[in-house]
Amino acid sequence: MTAPPAIELKGISKSFGPVQANKDISIRVMPGTIHGIIGENGAGKSTLMSILYGFYKADKGEIFIKGKKAHIPDSQAAIAAGIGMVFQHFKLVENFTVLENIILGAEDGRFLKPSIAKARRSLIELAEDYGLHVEPDALIQDIGVGMQQRVEILKALYRQADILILDEPTGVLTPAEADQLFRILDRLREEGKTIILITHKLREIMDTTDTVSVMRRGEMTATVKTSETSPAELAELMVGRKVLLRVDKQPAKPGEVVLDIKNLHVRDEKGVERLKGIDLQVRAGEVVGIAGVAGNGQSELLEVLGGYADGTGSITVNGQSLDLTGKNSDGQSRRARGIAHVPEDRQREGLIMDFAAWENVAFGYHNDAAYRSGILMNNAAIREDAEGKMERFDVRPPNPKLAAKNFSGGNQQKIVLAREIERNPDLLLIGQPTRGVDIGAIEFIHEQIIALRDKGKAVLLVSVELDEIMALSDRIAVMFDGHIMGERLPDQTDEKELGLLMAGITDTDKPHSVEEVQQNLSFAGGDQGA
Structure with a gap:
């Protein structure tokens, strides 16, 4: 029965x-x-x-x-x-x-x-x-x-x-x-x-x-x-339509160095060193992906580049040094230097959830002349701008008066992307671009990242999704325990080699046991609960 x-x-x-x-x-x-x-x-x-x-x-x-x-x-x-x-x-x-x-x-x-x-x-x-x-x-x-x-x-x-x-x-x-x-x-x-x-x-x-x-x-x-x-x-x-399950892109045409990081160190609020001498370059017209298990310094890298955290070392954008401490090291100063930032946690760092979509579209850019009428905010201009951005980025529902918390995760992400990408930045910092996002929105987000690259912009991408890193990146840098373990070209590596580098193993030609990889991941503090 x-x-x-x-x-x-x-x-x-x-x-x-x-x-x-x-x-x-x-x-x-x-x-x-x-x-x-x-x-x-x-x-x-x-x-x-x-x-x-x-x-x-x-x-x-x-x-x-x-x-x-x-x-x-x-x-x-x-x-x-x-x-x-x-x-x-x-x-x-x-x-x-x-x-x-x-x-x-x-x-x-x-x-x-x-x-x-x-x-x-x-x-x-x-x-x-x-x-x-x-x-x-x-x-x-x-x-x-x-x-x-x-x-x-x-x-x-x-x-x-x-x-x-x-x-x-x-x-x-x-x-x-x-x-x-x-x-x-x-x-x-x-x-x-x-x-x-x-x-x-x-x-x-x-x-x-x-x-x-x-x-x-x-x-x-x-x-x-x-x-x-x-x-x-x-x-x-x-x-309800055919979806491209791969990223359709032409080979990159890298130009001048936009982002140049040398000997970057960052400590957290407890004094623990999270970045331990990072050296990295990102050129115009390329996507550099950062692969690694969460907790190995990727978040801190985005934070110091975006003006959320202090550091020591040297960072230049288009040949000009960024302040790594003090009042000129904040997000507002970074935006003035042509840096846009799509943070890893859209709800805590990218949006104010109780505020309307049109207000969120202006955050960080509210002092722009287009948004002001004398000393006052021009709310009508901001709402009109938000309507255009929401239409172009297919935000559903296309209602700028709706609070951010009432949109799905994928549409919240589109609001943040629209705000940052449409600023035509020289450098886009983007963390976990498709976390919690459905297949249709993933396809759209990937297209936007590649379109920005093809316009000659520099993109630094952080993602825990290895297939996303492999698909979008023109170069891949692997982080482990605050260090960059090495760089690879996507067509000259595979997930196995990247996985070993993510576990801190640089001798990727040598056979390694599962126990050895897990021990290294646990040592770095990234593989919590695995």
């Missing part, structure tokens, strides 16, 4: 005012499988799963769990029904320990001591069963994002979840951490757990899932066996 679906949704619809997020969606998820749900930002994936988890109430439709109709008015009801959800932005208390976070909301009574003792025993068992090893007494604020994600999974398993929903689980992970996560998911599937994986990364879908459902503009367009489809077919189903 065939087992009923672990989850079945029938005719689910949900609207937020005039916006219909889900339109008559039906989906079946079989037990003991990994079921992928993909779609562009704003396609309705997270809304659908939030309905299943009790965060939202559907306007109409039915939910069945293991063949029985279920009423899920809130997340407590979902947990009681055996459903756990790991959100893209973790729901952990940072100054609590791992154990305290795991039992939070699931205490056995008024006294915490018995609950903590029980959780500690369960944690040991779960770690052995699923390979989810964590340090129970570590504070959340002291562990990496990979380990924090394990804590979220352990929270769900501790509450005896048989069905796990993971929303964009690799959006904040390094490649090594992502690989480890998928090994854990395979183990969970082997143990009979049902997993729903929300992602926009086609490679993850193809490598990990048994079945995949595709959503577009609030509707379910297809559900197929993963083994019977292809990345190109899934991309077309997601976007």
